[in-house]
Amino acid sequence: MQKTLQQIAVVTLGIADIARSKHFYVDGFAWTPVFENDEIVFYQMNGLVLATWSAAALAADMETSPLARPGACALAHNVRRQEEVEPLMRRLQACGGRLLRKADAPPHGGFRGYVADPDDHAWEIAFNPVWPIADDGSVTFTAPGAT
């Protein structure tokens, strides 16, 4: 069987109000769009693209119903230092995010909390001391306890 590239090219989040969503991502995360128009905003990430797109247009593109909600999922943004977790979570909440879980230490180590974006997409803001972050933001899985 042919090997398929282990690759995610785009994460597309359905949104209801583009200005509200941009406030969260541009002012909360301090990210800069690479392209935007009236219904979609693209952000160039670490080797993939984040798109925030009208949920109705996304549903139409998928030929599914906007009411057919997907399974639970979460995106994680990892920071380099534990002290960055809570300030970023506060900034996201100040920009329309909703606190899901206050930051604390998970069993596997590190420090993390969860904030939902204005369209209920869950973001984990995490300090994970075991997974290296390259200069370009790329993250490499490392098993807990590995050296």
Place this chain on the structure above:
Amino acid sequence: MQKTLQQIAVVTLGIADIARSKHFYVDGFAWTPVFENDEIVFYQMNGLVLATWSAAALAADMETSPLARPGACALAHNVRRQEEVEPLMRRLQACGGRLLRKADAPPHGGFRGYVADPDDHAWEIAFNPVWPIADDGSVTFTAPGAT
């Protein structure tokens, strides 16, 4: 304001049955786990990590209800040639995936269809001639019509 790295470290998909999910990702996409145990499987992707994790455990970690479903979203896997789109979609359907949209040409060009994984996470399988794919799978946004 401090610039935040434009980075997604992990995409975590909530799943109900780990064997059923692995059949889709390991046999359908032909991806190799980098780590697995009884409740979670990690795949190293292009500069980020894909996790498939018990939906109940994910909900507990987020301190939200498993019934509180997130907004609509979709992940995209981009292939290098248009001829790869339909065979991969067929393979995913043979491994527990559900066809959402048959492959056709979107208005912005290229060729794509959608298949939901066994837990209703939507995957777009796309050939996008405009967005380059590096050897490591990294994808770079390029505006339609740009040269």
